[in-house]
Amino acid sequence: MCAIIGVVARSPVNQILYDGLTVLQHRGQDAAGLVTAEGHSFHMHKGGGLVRDVFRTRDMRNLVGHMGIGHCRYPTAGSASSIAESQPFYVNSPFGITLGHNGNLVNSDQLRRELFAEDRRHVNTNSDSEVLLNVLAHEISDASQGNPRLTPDMIFTAVAGVHRRVKGAYAVVAMVAGYGLLAFRDPFGIRPLIIGRADTEKGVEFMVASESVALDTLGFKVMRDVAPGEGVLIDESGNFHARQCAGKTAHNPCIFEYVYLARPDSVIDGISVYESRRNMGKFLADKIQGMGLRDEIDVIIPIPDSSRPSALEVAAKLKKPYREGFIKNRYIGRTFIMPGQEMRRKSVRQKLNAMAVEFKDKNVLLVDDSIVRGTTSREIVNMARESGARKVFFASAAPPVRYPNVYGIDMPTRAELIANGRTHEEVAAAIGADAVIYQELDALIAAVRECNPAIERFDCSCFDGDYITGDVSPAYLAEIEASRADGESQTRLSSYQLDLGLSTVD
Numbered sequence: 001m002c003a004i005i006g007v008v009a010r011s012p013v014n015q016i017l018y019d020g021l022t023v024l025q026h027r028g029q030d031a032a033g034l035v036t037a038e039g040h041s042f043h044m045h046k047g048g049g050l051v052r053d054v055f056r057t058r059d060m061r062n063l064v065g066h067m068g069i070g071h072c073r074y075p076t077a078g079s080a081s082s083i084a085e086s087q088p089f090y091v092n093s094p095f096g097i098t099l100g101h102n103g104n105l106v107n108s109d110q111l112r113r114e115l116f117a118e119d120r121r122h123v124n125t126n127s128d129s130e131v132l133l134n135v136l137a138h139e140i141s142d143a144s145q146g147n148p149r150l151t152p153d154m155i156f157t158a159v160a161g162v163h164r165r166v167k168g169a170y171a172v173v174a175m176v177a178g179y180g181l182l183a184f185r186d187p188f189g190i191r192p193l194i195i196g197r198a199d200t201e202k203g204v205e206f207m208v209a210s211e212s213v214a215l216d217t218l219g220f221k222v223m224r225d226v227a228p229g230e231g232v233l234i235d236e237s238g239n240f241h242a243r244q245c246a247g248k249t250a251h252n253p254c255i256f257e258y259v260y261l262a263r264p265d266s267v268i269d270g271i272s273v274y275e276s277r278r279n280m281g282k283f284l285a286d287k288i289q290g291m292g293l294r295d296e297i298d299v300i301i302p303i304p305d306s307s308r309p310s311a312l313e314v315a316a317k318l319k320k321p322y323r324e325g326f327i328k329n330r331y332i333g334r335t336f337i338m339p340g341q342e343m344r345r346k347s348v349r350q351k352l353n354a355m356a357v358e359f360k361d362k363n364v365l366l367v368d369d370s371i372v373r374g375t376t377s378r379e380i381v382n383m384a385r386e387s388g389a390r391k392v393f394f395a396s397a398a399p400p401v402r403y404p405n406v407y408g409i410d411m412p413t414r415a416e417l418i419a420n421g422r423t424h425e426e427v428a429a430a431i432g433a434d435a436v437i438y439q440e441l442d443a444l445i446a447a448v449r450e451c452n453p454a455i456e457r458f459d460c461s462c463f464d465g466d467y468i469t470g471d472v473s474p475a476y477l478a479e480i481e482a483s484r485a486d487g488e489s490q491t492r493l494s495s496y497q498l499d500l501g502l503s504t505v506d
């Protein structure tokens, strides 16, 4: 779930891109990069760490031009430690193309082989996004047929070619040197992408971004979401073109965006993330009530940050007090998207601290948005007990996560998922809680769909093992499990790791 952003403006874009990436930082903390375009030249700066650590004033000064793209990385392919895999990627032929990708391809090995054997293209890293860029480059080359001037028709033909060859999840921003900004979304619309415009004195400006919060905060008005399979092209003069480039499309956004990934103040595919989380809380409260647990609970406590809207509704519906029992250190990033289990575990302790007064001699219901590896819940339950809680119940606004995600969330191995192969009672025992209450999948879907009934189906694969693109075989899952065992993504040195005292983490 990386962040992507693209802007075509009437004045320099470096600051607006930087600010946009900062607003989207929650989608990727491992690396960040910006590319701006000035005529036929690209200017690029990227590196490992948070946006504020990657860009210095001198780097910003070099990022000249009125058009640009940016990326924050949360790795799902290749390795977290590789700066070479930070994005955007660049390829010089044809024309000069640069690309940022959110998602994960499920046929990148096959594409890599095809690119080498048939298209004579070399992919230098293990990143699936570099594969995607090379497929796009090959398709643009084919569609342009040696013509030195590109047309929108040629570019959209190339995007159609990408859709035919590439399988998996991809929301993309790209630039073609001397031409313009291209954005497109996979035919299932798994990862989000939204377009906005700003009418300035100098003319219309456009922004494409992973989440609407970037548009809101930077003065752009939402136009609409990019449709699944659609290509959107804004040339350097600001002319806007859009076309459906896929033969067959469906609209099946990833439900985990609403559970955890996105900011609550974003609206994705017509669904307010905040409203959907509140709805999750209402359904969860019904379940708790139905289990007869209500009377045993003295107080409801959220696990900051993502569970707050759900926990508020649980408390309101159960008519129980809502208390802030954990105080969050605002300088520690999101733990779930950090690489390496040791770093995630240590970060939970440094990030959250218990307010003893809210726990002493009470039966507490802790509410989180999800339990994935159990890193957070295990530590939190422990803290609650140390603070004197009598009973600790743990509720998750999402169902048990039992299956790997292959579409851009780093949960590749079943073994690391705490609910895999465990009953609810066994999960409770594993995290040390008196009971665990999980949302039902039907209830989660209903909670999100209530905000936009036009979306008939979501990708819920990490909950039900049903992969929306239909081409994820058990053999493929076994392969990624073997290649992306958790230990492999642990070697990386960014400033916040060093802040945590993790100079070596493997």
Ligand SMILES: O=P(O)(O)OC[C@H]1O[C@H](OP(=O)(O)OP(=O)(O)O)[C@H](O)[C@@H]1O
Pocket: 260, 303, 304, 305, 306, 307, 333, 334, 335, 336, 337, 368, 369, 370, 371, 372, 373, 374, 375, 376, 377
């Ligand atoms: O079971 P786990 O593997 O621990 O993963 C689940 C936890 O990780 C996330 O929190 P995170 O700290 O990443 O972000 P947040 O501050 O947005 O809640 C999520 O909100 C859960 O609290």
Ligand SMILES: NC(=O)CC[C@H](N)C(=O)O
Pocket: 001, 002, 073, 074, 075, 076, 077, 078, 085, 101, 102, 103, 104, 105, 127, 128, 129, 408, 409
């Ligand atoms: N989370 C993502 O969207 C990751 C993008 C890409 N697969 C990478 O690993 O860099």
Ligand SMILES: [Mg+2]
Pocket: 303, 304, 305, 306, 307, 368, 369, 376
């Ligand atoms: Mg959390």
